[in-house]
Amino acid sequence: MSKKKPLILVTNDDGITAPGIRTLIEVMNTIGDVVVVAPDAPQSAMGHAITINDTLYCNKVTVNEEEPQTEYSCSGTPVDCVKLAVNEILKRKPDLCVSGINHGSNSSINVIYSGTMSAAVEAGTIGIPSIGFSLLDYSLEADFEPAKKYVKLMVEQCLEQGLPKGVVLNVNIPKLPESNIKGIKVCRQADAHWEETFDKRKSPLGKDYYWLTGEFINKDKGEDTDEWALENGYVSVVPVQFDLTAHHAIKDINSWKL
Amino acid sequence: MSKKKPLILVTNDDGITAPGIRTLIEVMNTIGDVVVVAPDAPQSAMGHAITINDTLYCNKVTVNEEEPQTEYSCSGTPVDCVKLAVNEILKRKPDLCVSGINHGSNSSINVIYSGTMSAAVEAGTIGIPSIGFSLLDYSLEADFEPAKKYVKLMVEQCLEQGLPKGVVLNVNIPKLPESNIKGIKVCRQADAHWEETFDKRKSPLGKDYYWLTGEFINKDKGEDTDEWALENGYVSVVPVQFDLTAHHAIKDINSWKL
Numbered sequence: 001m002s003k004k005k006p007l008i009l010v011t012n013d014d015g016i017t018a019p020g021i022r023t024l025i026e027v028m029n030t031i032g033d034v035v036v037v038a039p040d041a042p043q044s045a046m047g048h049a050i051t052i053n054d055t056l057y058c059n060k061v062t063v064n065e066e067e068p069q070t071e072y073s074c075s076g077t078p079v080d081c082v083k084l085a086v087n088e089i090l091k092r093k094p095d096l097c098v099s100g101i102n103h104g105s106n107s108s109i110n111v112i113y114s115g116t117m118s119a120a121v122e123a124g125t126i127g128i129p130s131i132g133f134s135l136l137d138y139s140l141e142a143d144f145e146p147a148k149k150y151v152k153l154m155v156e157q158c159l160e161q162g163l164p165k166g167v168v169l170n171v172n173i174p175k176l177p178e179s180n181i182k183g184i185k186v187c188r189q190a191d192a193h194w195e196e197t198f199d200k201r202k203s204p205l206g207k208d209y210y211w212l213t214g215e216f217i218n219k220d221k222g223e224d225t226d227e228w229a230l231e232n233g234y235v236s237v238v239p240v241q242f243d244l245t246a247h248h249a250i251k252d253i254n255s256w257k258l
Numbered sequence: 259m260s261k262k263k264p265l266i267l268v269t270n271d272d273g274i275t276a277p278g279i280r281t282l283i284e285v286m287n288t289i290g291d292v293v294v295v296a297p298d299a300p301q302s303a304m305g306h307a308i309t310i311n312d313t314l315y316c317n318k319v320t321v322n323e324e325e326p327q328t329e330y331s332c333s334g335t336p337v338d339c340v341k342l343a344v345n346e347i348l349k350r351k352p353d354l355c356v357s358g359i360n361h362g363s364n365s366s367i368n369v370i371y372s373g374t375m376s377a378a379v380e381a382g383t384i385g386i387p388s389i390g391f392s393l394l395d396y397s398l399e400a401d402f403e404p405a406k407k408y409v410k411l412m413v414e415q416c417l418e419q420g421l422p423k424g425v426v427l428n429v430n431i432p433k434l435p436e437s438n439i440k441g442i443k444v445c446r447q448a449d450a451h452w453e454e455t456f457d458k459r460k461s462p463l464g465k466d467y468y469w470l471t472g473e474f475i476n477k478d479k480g481e482d483t484d485e486w487a488l489e490n491g492y493v494s495v496v497p498v499q500f501d502l503t504a505h506h507a508i509k510d511i512n513s514w515k516l
Contacts, residue, residue, distance in 0.1 A: 047306030047337070048370045055467040056456075076470075079305075079371075083470060087454040109383055111502055112306045112376075113337075125367055125451040157514040166449070167504045169511070184516040188503040191424070193383045196345045198314075210314040212334075212341060237516075239507035244369055245446040246425045249497035253427070256415040258442040258495075 006032035006095035006159055009085050013043045013078045013115025017063065020101035023144035024133065025069055027151050028098060034069035037085035043077050046115040051076045058084050078119035086126060096159060097123035100133035101147055107172045107226040107236060108190040117170055121242050124168035129158055136230060137175040146178035150235045170238040174230050185234040190225035192218035264290035264353035264417055267343050271301045271336045271373025275321065278359035281402035282391065283327055285409045286356060292327035295343035301335050304373040309334045316342050336377035344384060354417060355381035358391035359405055365430045365484040365494060366448040375428055379500050382426035387416055394488060395433040404436035408493045428496040432488050443492040448483035450476035
């Protein structure tokens with residue numbers, strides 16, 4: 001029977017010991033054979049970065065002896081982890097890649113900064129059905145219990161139904177007790193952006209430096225967006241594509257005097 | 259008259275002293291008032307990474323006293339550079355952001371790994387018309403002369419015509435003498451991906467490590483792609499969007515048992 005179990009690759013961007021990925025592993029162990037390849041340290045906001053000018057280390061590790069999965073800790077970015085897993089570690093292409101559960105939102109424009117989602121997108125580019133999960137709670141003490149049910153449901157449906165070609169899923173879960181979560185909404189990415197204010201300071205040696213701090217600005221009032229869903233107590237599911245072509249704009253640009 | 263000159267922000271991912279950005283600055287000085295905010299060291303393949311767990315340094319520098327532009331060298335990623343420029347350095351929102359000229363291709367799926375394009379996309383998210391330029395030659399001795407004409411033409415047309423909302427341009431220039439470049443094609447992103455082979459080695463202390471090396475696989479034979487255009491001697495222009503929603507897939511996912 002075991003040959004029928006799906007092979008599931010698990011990764012994240014908060015690092016292999018983060019509570020979010022431990023919850024994801026726990027749920028995935030109820031569904032398939034699990035191999036974890038995740039960063040050895042936090043790699044948040046790394047976007048789709050890859051390591052091309054440096055070496056990569058990747059070591060088999062045991063985080064908890066009582067758990068059945070195989071785990072590897074990697075010195076690279078989330079995207080490096082997926083590439084290493086698929087090309088160097090796994091004997092066959094996984095049936096699914098899941099990334100997360102991220103500590104904090106990856107809704108709306110955050111998808112482009114997110115290491116969690118970039119790992120999912122990377123798996124998507126090589127034809128692996130893939131889902132990124134995030135919980136709207138940055139805390140390391142975040143309660144991932146309410147997320148489990150939705151993670152399991154989404155993964156089981158994904159394995160059963162399959163994903164359209166060129167599409168991965170961005171799933172965000174509101175910070176609410178399970179009884180207050182109203183269900184799941186399939187959405188579009190809200191049209192929002194970040195406005196930064198830089199916190200300028202002086203080092204002990206008198207050198208100016210900055211901390212990046214930002215404010216999330218969402219003027220998109222659509223009720224079909226991920227932001228709306230999350231604010232209204234739903235889990236948001238956005239199908240995400242990595243063909244970035246703005247097909248509708250090709251005609252416009254063709255009218256230029258080129 | 260000078261108040262009519264457009265304010266142009268220039269950045270890149272190869273670092274402020276790379277020949278590609280020096281060429282871009284040279285061409286932009288013939289069009290507008292130029293401010294450069296670029297990484298102090300190479301930041302290739304950084305994707306949309308931002309610096310959130312570390313400090314940022316940003317210093318006014320003079321690379322060549324005879325040139326009119328103002329320049330800042332920044333310790334962060336290309337996306338950090340755009341954020342710092344817009345929120346901390348520039349007195350007003352620039353009329354245009356240009357990124358590059360990258361040493362090497364950013365066509366097809368490379369757009370998602372590219373620091374050059376992520377800087378352009380970041381500017382786009384805050385409503386600044388934006389273009390990323392790349393030359394298909396990784397060499398530091400690459401000949402950027404043939405690129406100048408196309409960079410100038412694209413920028414002038416962009417300033418004149420404007421860009422559709424939510425769209426930035428990904429311009430790739432073939433490695434050819436100017437007389438062999440056939441013109442410009444507006445294209446879609448080719449459906450290609452990378453297959454990695456990891457070069458596994460042992461450190462002097464006996465530890466395994468890897469170098470990521472990859473092969474670009476393009477099975478997309480469409481004659482409307484950027485890959486086709488570049489292989490056939492054209493400059494490719496892909497309109498790129500940062501709404502990653504796969505709108506066509508929403509109906510599919512809505513049919514799942516959620």
